Amino acid sequence: MPRWPKPPEGSWTEHYSELGTDPMSYEDSISPEFYELERKAIFERAWLNVGRVEQLPKVGSYYTKEIDAARSSVIIVRDREKQVRAFHNVCRHRGNKLVWNEFPREETSGTCRQFTCKYHGWRYGLDGGLNFVQQEGEFFDLDKGAYGLAPVHCEVWSGFIFVNLAPEPSQTLREFLGPMVTDLEGYPFDRMTDRFTYRAEVGANWKLYMDAFQEFYHAPVLHASQSPDNYATAAQTAGFEAPHYQLQGPHRLVSTSGVVTWELDPSMRKPMEDITRSGLFGPWQQPELGEMPSGLNPAKCDPWGLDSFQLFPNFTILIWSAGWYLTYHYWPTAYNRHIFEGNLYFVPAKTPRERVALEMAAVTFKEYALQDSNTLEATQISLESRAVRRFPLNDQEILLRHLHKVAGEWVGEYRSEAVR
Template sequence: MPATRPGDWLDPDSGLGMGLDDVEPGTFNSTIPTDRYTCPDYAARERDAIWMRTWQIAGRVEDLPKPGDWKKYDILDQSFLIVRGKDDVLRGFVNACRHRGNALCIAETGNAKRGFLCQYHLWSYDLEGRLKGLLRENLAGPIDKAENSLLAASVDTFAGFIFLNPDPEAVSLRDYLGADVVELLEPYNIEKFTTVMDVTEAIECNWKVVMDAFEEGYHINGIHPQLLQVLHINPKTARYRFFENHSVAMAPFEVTGAGAQEQVEGMLALPETFPGTVAVIPRFQELLAPYQDEDGKVTFPDDVTPRALLQQATREVLTGMGLDVSGLTDSQMVDNQGWVLFPNYFMTVRAGECHVIMSRPHPDGDPNRCIWHVASYMYVPEDFRDAVRAEPIVVDTPGSHKYFEALQQDYEQMPRQQKGLRNDRLDHMSLVKEEVVIAHFHSVVDRFMGDPVSR
């Protein structure tokens, strides 16, 4: 049956998604060499093969609302500026004066209504990057202003995120994402979400350890036992779609075999891990009330489930708040879809909220360290956005910031894995079938790195 909405790929009858058994053995990497996590030479190759060639998320559009607003984006030893022009267009430039290479901006963000001024010799540039003036210009000699504009980097936006590619000749962002990815993500209206958490911190592991950790649910029983009350990753019901560079996976937000009472109690506890459900729970309780006795025990007829009531409550609440969820299926009301956008972006998204993990190499180039960036975005009516919008937090003292429970557990686990990966005799990791998203991710790494596919 043809899909009527992008989210219908989850239906096994749609023919669009894959179950785990549909992935033929050997399709993707299952044996991953450990030197890609620990070897300085491999990390140096990644710089040119991956980081200088791919689109990376550098912020949110809401970060730069006014002409002249700019922010800095650094990747390894490269520094870039993203600025909103007077024509409202976002542009990217290498953060270096064309005179003698002085960094134009040292702070993380600011406003340059009149353009950029190099503090070294007072060369100035407008918001379109054109060289406008220089100190004692009449004595400067044959300086061609047109040939000395700021060096461009590719910048574009999607879903409210600002993307940057260091390569000025990069394929368009839409082509890099692919039409299918764009179609599947657009109905969430993520561009209307507001930042409610934004934390950046150096962590003692390779950037790919972070990506791997969030690309599978195989570790939930070991690291996040509290989530088993509301989420059971059942390989038989998980669905996947794999694209050239990216992927999406979904496991139903339910506990297989749990009774109705257990499911209800788990759903009522959702706000502890998924803050977007705070607004939904009161309506869920209203829909639940006719099925509860005076002691709160629930009894449902065969055609009613706690999951269906939560889906209904979510759709009603978000619609009432002004978010268009008409393009989303009932599953997308409650089920987190896990997206991997290569190279370094992982997002779980459901109607009205998404949670993002990004990782990038540490600026010092040490493959045993990286920068991880965790952020959450929620739909909030416009009148309340300023009240809930979170300011960026940069953690300088390791361990000083406490994340919500599940994220804290991952934060503590990842450096432990890196310690093990550094053992010389451990030359590879062996993935199980459930870790197919990791396997696909590393197949993309292999392709960008020009390495033969290992299996």
């Protein structure tokens, strides 16, 4: 159960006694054997976010998602009844990949009336049904009704599209998310349709990159170059501590107070922030969004900065007080590599100045993310030496302990089932 606000005595970590306070091993981030178990135990069983409904604006809109950790490719499509569906991207004839462009390992998107296999021309409707077989009469008692596309469990919450690759999920999406996440219902995600997206291959385990955004202890040091010298020095001297951490099921939350950039002394701001009226914390001109849902700012910070919701296994929703949000995805491709995706969402700009402000926020975010990813490749290299095997974590790193504990529990449960 969540415990907040912070207890008057002791630390956050101590009050979640199941986590322990001992130095932690990162063997789960450097072991090829553990990664193989994660693929089966986590990525073939958990609900995975694969995008938003705005990516499917009309009937026939589709896109593909490569889920390398599950050795799967998925088609997400809006059918003729405007329902969002998902299918395995596999032709039922000879197993060719059904939807792809020039390069079969790359993702693609578009609009169509039906899906046609490039190999032998089999055609499938938007509902996945098999509509046409080339030279059908040469097949033996072929029942087209039995050879539609293989469906993938697909549910939508607040416009976010999730899939589950298990034959039968153990929980509905809503049960899996739990109230800490579903209490965000009512936030105007659907109004924030201007999207800036980044994608990069990172030479580090997926959990290590998640860890980088699960604590702000590093920010005054790693990101010092992004602030004027006097502000960076003051921040490093003071340090940083978020006022609220929360754990619920496999998911995590860190909520923190914030700085209103435009109220800072001008000497504490960068010239480009004044010119564009924007920066890391978003555009200075905030949209009117109405009443916020109960799940935001649980610690009642004033001023409030942001809430970062870490959804297991590999998805983050980070909501800024300035009226925008971003998402992170971490898609494993090996025990020591993954694809990082960042998406920033804003209420659409109405003027050139507003557009410039959005782009300034997007560019600033990119610089911060690059600093984190470069550091984590260095972390991966050093961890794999195994010269040091256990590492002390402070109280602000409680979410790191929780992520690695939950991953270990899912793998442990999978192992237990395998020996029954």
